[in-house]
Amino acid sequence: MTALSLIIGTGMLAAGHGDAQEATCGDGPVKILPDDTLSRIASRCDVSEGALLAANPSIDGSGDLQVGATLRLRTAAGQGLADRLNHIGREANDAVGRIAGQVGASAQDLLDRNPDLKGRLERLGRRIGLGDGAEAPSLTLSPDHGPSGSTVTLTATGVPKDEPLLVGVGTPNTAFQVLQSARTSGKGTLDVEVKVPERQGDTRLVFVLRDGDAVKLTSKPFRIAP
Template sequence: MRASGIALSAALLAAGTSAAAAQQDCGRQVEVRPGDTISAIASRCNVSEGLILRANPRIDGSADLRVGGTVSLVGPMDKLKSMASNAGQELSQAADNVGSKVKSSVQGFLNDNPQLQSNIRDLGSSLGLSDGQQPAEVTLDPASPQPGATVTVSATGLPKDQPVVIGGGSPGAAFAKLDAARTTPEGTLQAAIKLPETLEGDRYQISVRSEDGSWKAEAPAFSVGQ
């Protein structure tokens, strides 16, 4: 009886040590591991999924997580204060520009405020708008490649002449960077990508996305090993 009690105590101590070690990795930011989801990170760091989504506005779901990247665990209030300060400075500068030189067109005003113009473009990209082009589309050749194979990734309807990241992973989970490329002045992309020798999960999906994660376009997922 005494021996079993000692074994139980040791097991509980080991579990507690393991949990403490896991939470040591969770400070203001946490590194994304292969196969991670928002739910897994929330459980590992003892926070809510809602806090993660609010603290990382560019993450809409687990498929936006990047292996090796970081996720903020800081609540939105600190970020809100910083955003309010930056917005106040931009609005103050914009008001000064309007007061000193009245423009005859909205485009003229935007030309004098390139940061605001850039913010509008970023918002359009995040909403899936690409300068009036057709919706973004990503295709693979072959459509169902084998692990370790080279696949040609083709895309149209992307933002023009922009650096992009080509990533892959299980649908709905963290993605890993496979390569970096740049879209053409026409908003297209074609790149030959060698897949990892081992692909996690039963299905795999390749995506093309901006370096800052503000937009992404995904190819249809394919079955692994078929």
């Protein structure tokens, strides 16, 4: 898996958009609710966002939260160097994906247009044992706007070959909810059709792909329009 590999997380199907209930914190893991953010969890559990990030190295931001999954509130004893190095790789992948989305390009296009950045990330991957020269993952959607209930085609490249993925949806920078599962091709690609869910009051959604317990691919926002 490269430093720019697909960042993914597993979990169970969760309650609907309007079913959020206050989750107890205590000393144990806390359950992620619909529309949760790191800030909301930190507030209700009386911890800092930094502490949540340190205790959950697979989480780089609110968009990595999966409804129905749990977060540790404290750093686990024995969290080692491997976790920290993997975190560096995930941060690099996430940063490239965010920038690519802002300029309307795929992560691979962005790297191809910026060979210096591509070279630095590849060198970083080799130094920490994550680089294998694989294509940087990307996720696109078509169309990028439409009504609730319409069909969207998600296309991913550079993902693990012949692997099951979870397909999720949520508002930008909040917890996502799993919609369905899909399997990648033997070439490391994926084409899957999903329905735009009914989301009262929301005007923008993002779709995500997950696999394993690491990182994520996130689409550009889909605009809900009549």
